[in-house]
Amino acid sequence: MAEIGPLWQAQQEARLVSRPRSRAPGAGAKYRLVFVDRLLATVVHLRHGTKHDVLAAWFGVDRSTITRAVNEIRPLPAERGCRVEDGRRLRPLAEVVEHLGRSGTDSIVDATEVRVRRPAAGTAGRDRFVSGNSRQNAVKTMIVTDEVGRMLFCGATTPGSTADITQARQSELVTLLKNTTGLRVLADAGYQVLGARTGGQVIALPYRKFRKNPSSWYEEIHTRQRKAHSLRRIRVEHGIAHVKNWRSLTRHLGRRETFADTVRAVAGLLSDHQYHDRVEAARTTVR
Numbered sequence: 001m002a003e004i005g006p007l008w009q010a011q012q013e014a015r016l017v018s019r020p021r022s023r024a025p026g027a028g029a030k031y032r033l034v035f036v037d038r039l040l041a042t043v044v045h046l047r048h049g050t051k052h053d054v055l056a057a058w059f060g061v062d063r064s065t066i067t068r069a070v071n072e073i074r075p076l077p078a079e080r081g082c083r084v085e086d087g088r089r090l091r092p093l094a095e096v097v098e099h100l101g102r103s104g105t106d107s108i109v110d111a112t113e114v115r116v117r118r119p120a121a122g123t124a125g126r127d128r129f130v131s132g133n134s135r136q137n138a139v140k141t142m143i144v145t146d147e148v149g150r151m152l153f154c155g156a157t158t159p160g161s162t163a164d165i166t167q168a169r170q171s172e173l174v175t176l177l178k179n180t181t182g183l184r185v186l187a188d189a190g191y192q193v194l195g196a197r198t199g200g201q202v203i204a205l206p207y208r209k210f211r212k213n214p215s216s217w218y219e220e221i222h223t224r225q226r227k228a229h230s231l232r233r234i235r236v237e238h239g240i241a242h243v244k245n246w247r248s249l250t251r252h253l254g255r256r257e258t259f260a261d262t263v264r265a266v267a268g269l270l271s272d273h274q275y276h277d278r279v280e281a282a283r284t285t286v287r
Contacts, residue, residue: 004076008035011072032061038069045070046266049251071258078264082151082271089268096144096153097176097183106147106184108236109173109191109202111164113138114244114263117253129256131160139259142167143243143267149235150274154243154267157260164190177201186233205229242270 033041041055052066059066081091090096100107118137119126131138138160144153156171168174168191177183177198187194187204194202206225209218244250246266254262 003080004039004073005035007076007079008038008073011076033059033065033069038073041066042070042073043269046074046248046262046269047246049247049249051252074258074265075261076265077268078261080268082153082268083275084150084152084271085275090152093144093153093156093171093173094176097173097180099152100183100185101180104182106186106232107144107152108147108149108186108233108239109142109144109168110188110233110236110240111140111142111167111190112240112244113140113160114249114259115253116256116259119256125159128159128161132163134160136160139256140164140167141263142171142173143236143240145236145239147232147235149239149242151239151243151267151271155260155264157263164188165193168194174198186229186236188233203229242274243267246270 037059041059044050045052045055052063052070055066056063079091081089081095083089084099088099090099096107113131113134115134115136116129116139119129129137129139131140140158140160140162141154142156142164143151145151156167158167158170162170174194174197177185177194180201181199183201185198185202187202189205191202192204192207195204206222206229214222243263243266248254248262249266
């Protein structure tokens with residue numbers, strides 16, 4: 001609240017000064033829902049997917065008031081980014097790559113899909129949201145975690161038909177890794193080509209060379225390598241599961257227009273919980 005409060009106040013003041021004043025200062029209807037209640041309603045909506053009608057009944061206001069409050073507050077935690085150990089927040093992907101290079105830790109990248117509402121009939125590019133995996137309308141999000149599964153980046157949203165490697169190129173991840181050395185980014189089979197284009201910094205699932213009549217010794221080696229890689233990469237799957245535990249992403253089909261802010265706000269709030277819970281658990285273990 002201490003971080004978002006000044007941002008919300010500055011947002012309101014900027015909205016007022018953006019047009020000529022038609023009333024005296026202090027005139028007009030007062031907010032029936034103060035900032036703390038607006039923030040609480042937004043967090044409850046993100047965490048539990050509670051409908052605006054229910055929140056309006058809880059707070060004793062109209063549904064339109066809750067809708068306006070959520071639309072005002074939701075972009076603010078989305079712009080905060082993800083928290084890291086030293087208390088800083090990583091916002092664009094360039095800051096994430098810089099942080100990994102400075103800390104020397106490994107990272108894991110993957111993409112996940114969340115179902116969204118289907119575009120109206122006749123909308124241009126309607127088929128782009130149909131996922132090739134689920135055959136349903138979805139939006140794809142790229143997620144980067146550290147080696148223990150803590151959130152570092154969540155964003156670069158694209159329509160569901162976009163391939164993982166295409167999403168990585170469009171987010172400039174490949175360009176950023178080309179200008180960096182010494183990083184280790186674990187990925188699945190969808191990012192195999194990036195290993196050669198980033199100087200071996202992207203470590204994808206081992207490629208299967210012999211597909212027909214492989215020898216038993218090759219099958220044994222390939223299985224051992226695949227399991228070792230999956231054992232390290234599973235952390236990002238846990239991170240994705242924690243993101244999707246926030247019911248605003250899975251309880252109802254979300255709007256495509258606000259999905260980017262929703263998933264980034266969830267990731268930013270989740271990073272606070274992950275860091276706090278892990279630190280408190282470590283302190284309890286030491287004691």
